[in-house]
Amino acid sequence: MSGTHLAALAAGALSYCLYFHHGEHHLRIALYIQILAATLISMVVFFQHQSHLDFLAALTQAASIEGSFLSGFYATTLFYRLFLHPLNAFPGPFGCKITSLFLPIIYRHNDGFRQLQTLHDQHGPFVRLRPDYLSIAHPKAVSAIYGPGSKCTKAPWYDLTQPMVSLQTLRNKKAHDERRRVWSAAFGDKALRGYEQRLRGYRNELMAHFSAQAADEQPVNVTKWFNLYNFDFMGDLAFGKSFNMLETSEDHWAIQLLKEALVPLGFAFPTWFFRLLMSLPVVSRDWWRLIDFCAQRMDDRMKTSVEIPDITSVLVAPLKGQQPTAQQRQLLRGDAQLIVVAGSDTTATTLAAAVYQLAQHPEQVQRLREELAPFMTDPSGEVLHEKISHLPHLNAIINETLRLHPPVAASLQRKTPPEGITIDGVYIPGNMTVMCPQNVLGRSHAAYERPTEFLPERWYLTPEMVKEKSAFAPFSAGPYGCIGKPLALLNVRTTLARLVTTFDFGYAPGEDGTAFEGMAKDSFTMGFGDLQILFRKRSGSLGVKWD
């Protein structure tokens, strides 16, 4: 090895120790690749002119020097990860200890939530998923990591779509707090009453479809139909215009694109790698079509005025009729997309999961009907949310559904503060990524008694069955928790109330429920498998049983 190669090797090792080992680098990955390419080209030119080598010999010489640099860099990285890394005391697959590209191999079937359960069963409550990333299925961890007093911040994952940002992806605490203040006006009581009015139209369409199928004794794939229902509704709240999916019985092309665009999130690529992929035009073409679509709809929406305010009314209010700056426009487009993504899938899967459970537990349906009966007096079958929002059994059924089937199962990455955090006596160093998988915690004996059983009563009659209440956080918690929770609950409560009082229902012939969980995919939000349900219109009297 020549002196030049040795120097390159040492430079690679030093670059890791003095530079790459510190701070975050995922936003500069394209720059680093450009620097490597520029250095290579410069060396080729240098060797051609100074050493009079032909092009091929100059390229070979330059590539071997750059190879030495990279070898020094990777060897040092590997040595550090194998012998010195502060997370080495935590268990996990060996591949996860040495490279952040091993987790995507484990998650290759887009079923990260399931793989994570297996990993926790094998290794216990703390599992190392990447060199600097821990999954923590400990009941005390949720409040320590997400709770109001937590010093953890959003992890680099939230930079995936930079420079496009939204309320959810703002990592800077001050910028996030400011944007959240704007958003919070969208979920006050008055605003919610307006959304409730808008929601009814979509629910009538949904119920009309269920009734028609019931009359023909045809099954309904509820996973699909709750999806159509919620995307139409959230499209309306974001852009003042539905996607008309209930009408056409299929996904709008933009929603199809959106669903496809979210799939790569399920592989848990490290942020630098994901951004690199997205910088390839062939990979990101559909993503940009989607962004253009949302941008166009947002621009159209800003030119119209709406009778009943939608969420966007609140987001554009601070502009006071002025044209947004480029930065404000960027944020508005990101937020519009966020409304659709955050509000649709999540609420749809909650409704589908509730029906999945209720179809297996007719006694719970019966109890719910008895509780609802005094309030369901309107001949339209509708009920005002405020009348049923505090019903204990209804809320318990929703909690139990979210416990067993959290729509955001294992995705919320946080960064520990520089001084680190301690969870139940276990110290986690600073600047590490941590995450609490709600799906693993939801079925954990450490957090619940009889955790795999659907027992809504645990939430109000037998509270001792919930061992650590703060572990239950399907909407996350603290300053970054779900701001749309009141709307989600309004939708789920009123839709379930109308559904159980209008129909008897059960699995359709040939349906055994296995595809619902068995075919589930995790792409930040959960997508459950098909669920064929047969509805039968009730005569109106309470207590009609499915047979």
Ligand code: HEM
């Ligand atoms: C059952 C339904 C829902 C569930 C389980 C749910 C869950 C969550 C979770 C876990 C987060 C935290 C995300 C993170 O930290 O990265 C979140 C954030 C958020 N959710 Fe929801 N969500 C639901 C419905 C909704 C609805 C209907 C909306 C209405 C637009 C909404 C809007 C948002 C927004 C804007 C954020 C970002 C908040 C922030 O970063 O400050 N969600 N949601």
